Every structure is written in C-alpha cells, then in structure tokens.
Amino acid sequence: MDEALLRSLTPAVLGILVRRGADFAAAEDAVQDALVEAIRVWPADPPRDPKGWLVTAAWRKFIDATRAETARKRREDLIDAEPAPGPAQDSDDTLQLYFLCAHPSLTPSSAVALTLRAVGGLTTRQIAQAYLVPEATMAQRISRAKKTIGDVRFDQPGDVATVLRVLYLVFNEGYSGDVDLAAEAIRLTRQLAAAIGHPEVSGLLALMLLHHARRASRIAADGSLVALAVQDRRKWDTTLIAEGVEILQAALAKDQLGEFQAQAAIAALHADAPAAEETDWVQIVEWYDELAALTDSPVVRLNRAVAVGEADGARAGLKALAELDDSLPRYTAVAAYLHERDGDLRTAARLYVEAAEKASNLAEREYLTRQAARLNRKGPPHSGE
Amino acid sequence: MAKYLLLKHYRGAPKAVNDVPMDQWTEDEISAHVQYMRDFADKINATGEYVDSQALAQEGTWVRFDGEGKPPVTDGPFAETKDLIAGYMIIDVDSYERALELAGELSAAPGKDGKPIHEWLELRPYYGSAPTITE
Numbered sequence: 179m180d181e182a183l184l185r186s187l188t189p190a191v192l193g194i195l196v197r198r199g200a201d202f203a204a205a206e207d208a209v210q211d212a213l214v215e216a217i218r219v220w221p222a223d224p225p226r227d228p229k230g231w232l233v234t235a236a237w238r239k240f241i242d243a244t245r246a247e248t249a250r251k252r253r254e255d256l257i258d259a260e261p262a263p264g265p266a267q268d269s270d271d272t273l274q275l276y277f278l279c280a281h282p283s284l285t286p287s288s289a290v291a292l293t294l295r296a297v298g299g300l301t302t303r304q305i306a307q308a309y310l311v312p313e314a315t316m317a318q319r320i321s322r323a324k325k326t327i328g329d330v331r332f333d334q335p336g337d338v339a340t341v342l343r344v345l346y347l348v349f350n351e352g353y354s355g356d357v358d359l360a361a362e363a364i365r366l367t368r369q370l371a372a373a374i375g376h377p378e379v380s381g382l383l384a385l386m387l388l389h390h391a392r393r394a395s396r397i398a399a400d401g402s403l404v405a406l407a408v409q410d411r412r413k414w415d416t417t418l419i420a421e422g423v424e425i426l427q428a429a430l431a432k433d434q435l436g437e438f439q440a441q442a443a444i445a446a447l448h449a450d451a452p453a454a455e456e457t458d459w460v461q462i463v464e465w466y467d468e469l470a471a472l473t474d475s476p477v478v479r480l481n482r483a484v485a486v487g488e489a490d491g492a493r494a495g496l497k498a499l500a501e502l503d504d505s506l507p508r509y510t511a512v513a514a515y516l517h518e519r520d521g522d523l524r525t526a527a528r529l530y531v532e533a534a535e536k537a538s539n540l541a542e543r544e545y546l547t548r549q550a551a552r553l554n555r556k557g558p559p560h561s562g563e
Numbered sequence: 564m565a566k567y568l569l570l571k572h573y574r575g576a577p578k579a580v581n582d583v584p585m586d587q588w589t590e591d592e593i594s595a596h597v598q599y600m601r602d603f604a605d606k607i608n609a610t611g612e613y614v615d616s617q618a619l620a621q622e623g624t625w626v627r628f629d630g631e632g633k634p635p636v637t638d639g640p641f642a643e644t645k646d647l648i649a650g651y652m653i654i655d656v657d658s659y660e661r662a663l664e665l666a667g668e669l670s671a672a673p674g675k676d677g678k679p680i681h682e683w684l685e686l687r688p689y690y691g692s693a694p695t696i697t698e
Contacts, residue, residue: 285657287564288611309564311614311655319611347564350694360695389695396695403693441696481697508697541693 182365184216184228185299189369191232192296193271196332200240202278203324206296208240213299215239269373272297276370277336280344281327288323289344295320298366300357308357338374342382342438345370349386360390371425380429381439387422388445391415403545407454419449440469459489476506484512492519510536511546518553527553566614566655566689567662569669571682573621575646580681581674588675599672607654607665614653621647662686 188209195205212235216228225231279293291309294300300308306316349363367383395409404410426442444465451457466482469475479502487495495516502509514529530550537543585593607613625639652669656662666686674680 287655287657290564291611309655310566311611315608315611315613315655317611318609322609322611346696350696351564351692385696393695538688538691539693540690543690 181217184213184220184232186365186369187229187232188213188299189272189275189297190229191236192275194233195236195240197271198237200244201328202332203321203328204240204243205236206324208236208243209299210295210301211239212236214301272369273373274332274334274336276341276373277334277338278327278330278332279323280341281330281336282340283326283330284323286344286347288319288326289340290347291316291319292323292327293344293366294348294362297369298362300362304357308351308359338376338379341370342378346382346438349389360386360393364390377429377432377434378436378438380425381436381442384422384426384429385438385442385445387418387425388442388449391418391422391449401541402548403541405545406448411452414449419446422446423449435468435472437469437472440465440472444469457488459485463489476502477508480506480509480512484515487516487519492516492521496520507536507538508533511542514546514549518549523553564655564657565659565662565691566653567666568687568689569652569654569666570685570687571649571651572685573647573649574644576683576685579674579683581676581678582680583675585674592673592675592677595673595677600669603669603672604652612654612656612661612665614655616650616652618650619648621649623647659688662688 191212192205192209195208196202200208209232212232215235216232220228275297276293279296280289284292287309291305294305294308295302302317302320303313305320306313309316345363345367348359348366351359364383364386367379367386371379371383391414392406392409394415395411395413396404398404422442423446426439426446429439430443444462447458447462447465463482463485466478466485469478470482480499483495483498483502486498496513499509499513499516504510504513510529511533514526514533517523517529518526527550530546530553534543534546534550537546585596588596604613604616623640624637625641626635626637629636654662654665656665663686666684670682670684671679672682
C-alpha cells in the first residue's frame with residue numbers, strides 16, 4: 179500500500195467533513211481514525227475509490243463519536259441523515275487547513291505537530307517518534323493545539339508566511355526515527371504550492387529540493403558532517419537540483435523577491451559549481467546582501483561574512499565579521515575558519531576548540547573538534563577546505 | 564522545540580533559601596511537597612512538554628573496564644564525592660525562556676512551614692539535531 183498516497187488524501191477528506199458541518203477538532207480525530215483503519219484494511223482489500231472510501235469511513239467515525247458524545251450528554255440522538263457532500267473545493271480546503279494548523283496563536287511546536295497530523299496524515303505515534311517525545315505528550319500537544327484554534331473560523335484567510343515558517347522548521351529538523359521529516363516537509367510544500375501560486379512557496383520548495391539533493395554527501399559513513407567544500411559532488415542528486423532550479427527561476431520571474439527565494443538562489447549557486455573552487459562567491463555575496471535587506475537577520479550577516487571571505491579574501495571576511503555581535507551562534511566557528519584561511523593556524527585551532535564548546539548539536543561539536551585536532555596535528559594550512 | 568534536563572542534587576548545588584532537611588518537616592508538609600511535584604508533572608504533561616522524570620537512589624557504584632576477559636572493576640561509593648544527583652526531569656519546550664520558567668516553578672515546591680524551598684536546580688540543554696540549512 180502506498181502510504182504517502184493515502185496521506186496525501188488527508189487534507190481533502192478533512193476539508194469535506196468540515197464543509198459538511200463537523201467541527202474541526204472532531205473531524206480531525208475522525209480522519210485520523212479512518213487513516214488508521216485504511217492502513218489495516220487496504221492491503222487485503224484495496225478500495226476502487228480511495229478518497230470516497232476515506233470520506234465514508236471518516237464520516238461514519240465522526241457520526242459514531244458524535245452519537246456517543248451526544249448520548250452521554252443528553253441521551254438523545256440528534257444526528258440522522260448524512261448531509262450531501264459539499265462542492266468539490268479540495269485545493270481551497272487544503273489551503274485553509276495549512277492556515278489553520280499554522281495559526282499565529284499556536285506555538286511553533288504545536289503548529290508543527292498539528293500540521294503533520296491534520297495536513298500530513300501522520301499518526302500521533304509517528305510524530306512523537308520523530309520528535310523523540312512520549313506518544314502521550316504528543317497527543318496532549320495536539321489536542322491542546324486543537325483547543326487553541328477552536329474558535330478560529332475554517333474559512334478565515336491566513337498568512338502564507340506563517341505556514342512557510344512551520345514547513346521550514348519541519349524540513350530543518352531533518353531525519354530522526356522512522357519518519358523522514360525532510361521528505362515529509364517537501365511533500366507538504368509541494369502540496370501547498372499546488373494549492374496556491376505564491377513565489378515564496380516556490381522559493382521554499384526550491385530551497386528544500388536543493389538542500390535535499392546534497393543529503394547523500396552531507397554525512398560521512400561514520401556519521402560525521404561533511405563541509406560543503408569537501409562534499410563528493412558526484413553524489414548530489416542532479417534531478418532534484420534541476421527541478422529546484424526550474425521552480426526557483428519561475429518564482430524569480432514573478433519579480434516578488436522574498437527570503438526563501440534568495441536563500442534558494444544561494445543554494446542554487448552552490449549546486450551549480452562543478453567543484454568548490456568554481457563557486458561564484460561574488461554572486462553569492464550579492465544574494466546575501468539582498469537577503470540581509472529582506473530579513474535583517476544577524477545569522478544572514480554571519481553567513482555573508484563567510485562568503486565575503488571567499489570572494490574577497492579572508493581579511494575582508496574577518497573585517498565583515500568584526501562588525502557583528504560575537505555572541506551570535508556559530509560566530510566563533512566562522513572566526514576560526516576565516517583565521518585558518520588567513521594562515522593564522524594557532525588562533526584558528528584555539529577558536530575551533532572554543533566553537534566546539536559552544537556548538538548546539540553533537541554533529542557540529544564533533545566537526546569543530548576534528549578541525550582543531552587537524553590543525554593541532556600538523557602546522558601547514560590544508561588546501562582542501 | 565528543545566529538550567532540557569532539570570537536575571536536582573542531593574549534594575553539590577548551592578544552598579537553598581529554605582534549607583531544612585525533610586526529616587524535620589511535618590507529615591502534612593511532606594504531603595504538600597509530594598502533591599506539588601505530582602501536580603507539576605501533571606501540568607506539563609497536559610501542555611505536551613513532559614518527557615520523563617525519575618528519582619535516583621543515594622547509593623551508587625563507580626565502574627570501569629579492567630582489560631579483556633576480566634570483570635569490570637568497581638569502587639565506591641565515595642562519601643566525599645561533591646556532586647550527587649537526586650533525580651531529573653526532562654522537558655521539551657519551545658524556548659530557553661520557557662525552560663527557565665518551568666524550572667523556577669519546580670524550585671518553588673513547598674518545604675518547611677509550607678514555604679517554597681527555593682532549591683537550586685541545574686538546567687542543561689540537550690544537543691539538538693544538526694540543522695540541514697546553515698549556509
């Protein structure tokens with residue numbers, strides 16, 4: 179059974195239930211129950227019309243739950259006839275679901291969890307495993323999120339930027355447990371792009387594809403991080419790169435630049451270089467300038483300092499770095515790198531050690547420690563990085 | 564979305580404000596303390612922020628490898644060990660600020676005379692996963 183296909187039907191089915199008058203929280207539970215049943219029943223008895231099957235099953239679950247609830251509350255049966263299905267408005271429904279699940283009243287972790295369940299069709303258990311928390315905790319997070327948005331009208335227009343931030347968070351979490359969150363984020367962003375023609379949605383999709391294309395080369399066999407400059411570019415997925423570039427070009431042609439398009443443009447320039455030495459750093463610096471104007475993010479300016487170091491030499495990079503706040507995450511790592519490029523290996527080694535102590539994840543700490551060890555072991559500069 | 568470990572120490576933490584050992588509390592004060600801890604866990608369970616919590620026994624053993632084919636060497640416990648962990652709670656929260664807020668609340672558990680202990684808890688961040696997009 180194609181579980182991804184099954185899950186892709188989730189938003190449309192949920193939308194139909196809500197249009198028939200079910201409230202969002204109850205409808206969402208019913209669809210989840212129907213998905214679980216489909217996973218159990220379909221392999222032996224595949225339906226001819228999967229979507230119709232799911233709608234029927236979910237509606238029945240909803241009625242059953244409502245009956246039980248009503249019976250408990252008032253000992254009478256209010257619901258008889260099944261209303262006619264609403265008009266087919268799948269893509270509108272899908273879009274509304276994204277807005278609802280990324281509603282600004284939700285915390286980032288709640289929005290992520292609700293999006294993965296209500297739009298992505300993942301089970302609570304799968305989401306819990308992906309984020310390494312107990313299933314009960316994830317269930318509480320989701321039910322609380324549904325309560326928080328209980329009064330939000332389903333057809334209320336939303337801000338696509340909040341949806342994109344949620345999808346970006348899912349993608350950047352990467353890969354843990356059974357669920358490939360990066361692949362799931364790409365699937366959800368594709369689905370969103372099909373529902374709304376917005377250059378930043380395309381920008382984010384392109385950004386994800388271009389990074390995903392490099393995944394096989396990012397991690398060495400021993401699990402350690404491999405820096406972009408020394409990645410084996412033959413392992414890059416050229417089909418994904420071509421698709422990402424094409425989506426990005428179509429988005430840029432609309433002339434409404436946004437931060438995701440600019441980030442994707444930088445990723446595309448890296449993807450375009452057959453070897454690290456052939457990277458067009460001058461253009462990358464220009465894109466970082468665009469990005470800095472769009473976001474005013476200190477992290478962008480930190481990355482810009484690296485790019486300046488490549489385009490105009492390590493001294494210029496260090497000069498750009500000196501203008502930034504040294505308490506920024508990864509500031510010390512960038513300083514270490516630029517000092518190494520400048521030939522000051524002693525300072526670089528010391529800064530790599532310091533940066534390793536400040537790293538926010540184990541892979542980065544190990545990477546930085548290896549850099550320090552490499553410099554401590556041998557004096558002369560290393561040409562490969 | 565970040566995990567933190569809240570560490571409670573038998574020894575090794577700075578002195579609490581209301582630093583009276585539990586054996587000098589009334590039974591009601593002990594019950595109130597236990598109830599507070601239970602309510603706190605229930606509360607962050609309901610908010611979807613609870614991951615795990617455990618209390619640890621006082622005694623412990625030091626163990627190390629002693630060469631191929633030989634049983635591990637054990638030693639201790641050492642009464643003079645400065646730092647002794649009493650228990651931990653793991654939380655999964657949206658921000659460092661939220662982690663501080665919860666730790667502060669846990670430290671307010673009532674002790675002698677029903678007043679907050681103001682116990683020092685150690686808050687340690689987990690390493691997260693390496694982000695895919697950095698450049």
